[in-house]
Amino acid sequence: MSLTAEDVQAALAGIADPATGQDIVAAGRVKALTVEGDAVRFVMEVPGEMAKGYERTRAEAEARVKALGAATVSAVMTAHSEKAPPDLGQKKKPAQPNAPQKVQGVDRIVAVASGKGGVGKSTVSANLACALAAEGRRVGLLDADVYGPSQPRMLGVSGRPASPDGKTILPMRNHGVTMMSIGLMVGEGQAVVWRGPMLMGALQQMLMQVQWGGLDVLIVDLPPGTGDVTLTLAQKAEVDGAIIVSTPQDVALLDARKGIDMFAQLKTPILGMIENMSTHICTNCGYEEHIFGHGGVAAEAKKLGVPLLGEIPLHLDIRTAADGGAPIVVSKPESKQAQAFRDIAKGMIARGEA
Numbered sequence: 001m002s003l004t005a006e007d008v009q010a011a012l013a014g015i016a017d018p019a020t021g022q023d024i025v026a027a028g029r030v031k032a033l034t035v036e037g038d039a040v041r042f043v044m045e046v047p048g049e050m051a052k053g054y055e056r057t058r059a060e061a062e063a064r065v066k067a068l069g070a071a072t073v074s075a076v077m078t079a080h081s082e083k084a085p086p087d088l089g090q091k092k093k094p095a096q097p098n099a100p101q102k103v104q105g106v107d108r109i110v111a112v113a114s115g116k117g118g119v120g121k122s123t124v125s126a127n128l129a130c131a132l133a134a135e136g137r138r139v140g141l142l143d144a145d146v147y148g149p150s151q152p153r154m155l156g157v158s159g160r161p162a163s164p165d166g167k168t169i170l171p172m173r174n175h176g177v178t179m180m181s182i183g184l185m186v187g188e189g190q191a192v193v194w195r196g197p198m199l200m201g202a203l204q205q206m207l208m209q210v211q212w213g214g215l216d217v218l219i220v221d222l223p224p225g226t227g228d229v230t231l232t233l234a235q236k237a238e239v240d241g242a243i244i245v246s247t248p249q250d251v252a253l254l255d256a257r258k259g260i261d262m263f264a265q266l267k268t269p270i271l272g273m274i275e276n277m278s279t280h281i282c283t284n285c286g287y288e289e290h291i292f293g294h295g296g297v298a299a300e301a302k303k304l305g306v307p308l309l310g311e312i313p314l315h316l317d318i319r320t321a322a323d324g325g326a327p328i329v330v331s332k333p334e335s336k337q338a339q340a341f342r343d344i345a346k347g348m349i350a351r352g353e354a
């Protein structure tokens, strides 16, 4: 049986074109088709930027023509660049070098903030990151608390991050969490006096030059208050949402409100509030007492129209676990205290937030 060009074209028309979804003949990929006896030759013209992705298509094309009975098949791939659409006189959009950028490999960024210091923002960030990792998410934690970086201690990480090529920084990893902290760059206990531009440079470096790898979510532990770091983060990176941690007292809530206002101005969606230290659970007898009051954050969240993500009890184990380098979610995953964090993590995953 002698092969015809029509037979070959019909066989090739059964192969989908990766770029357009049409078949490769209809998409105009097949050029210069010649059939001489049982030898078939053709050229596959593919978009230059996608040439690698077409290797499989080329191999399939060869196989299909061979299956028709061709003794030799030569399918040569050539790359061309797709022509830019004609400029119809519209003004070009100005380049926006300063617009917030996507961090390479990172699907979502979630900032954890608090209006006031000491309310447990870092404890919540560390436990949330570990809880998300335990649920199988690829999690990163960036400790951007330039004034008091505590994540190296909380996640039990020390040492200086390596930079084999002098350009990118390799992050650290523990408890399933990929992490980077400003504390690792300056050394523990070293007081840091940051000037504005230095601080912005350091944050940008940690965001963009760290090899985060593929992450479903990067949690950013911000410094307390409504300062430069939060502003810089929102300017440099696309932040998908913010979580505000507060204790139930009025003063903390007042500051939390300022934090929410700031994110609203930055157009960062508020994922919700977390009430920390809401109920004190006695380590001896399990008696529950509301030392700082209870339900204040729930009421505030309702007033502001943002969700309450969860309530974390005040418990000695949460502090000792964090101080010991293995957050309670890792060291006592079945405890009621760990459960509170795990429920928040599960809720975030269910809503597609992490």
Ligand SMILES: Nc1ncnc2c1ncn2[C@@H]1O[C@H](COP(=O)(O)OP(=O)(O)OP(=O)(O)O)[C@@H](O)[C@H]1O
Pocket: 114, 116, 117, 118, 119, 120, 121, 122, 123, 124, 145, 148, 150, 223, 224, 276, 277, 312, 313, 314, 315, 316, 318, 319, 320, 322, 323
């Ligand atoms: N739910 C909790 N139960 C017991 N201890 C807690 C709880 N949450 C936080 N702590 C402890 O309170 C202290 C302050 O917490 P943390 O460092 O997380 O606060 P922060 O808001 O990040 O503070 P800052 O950013 O001002 O340094 C830590 O010693 C921590 O272990």
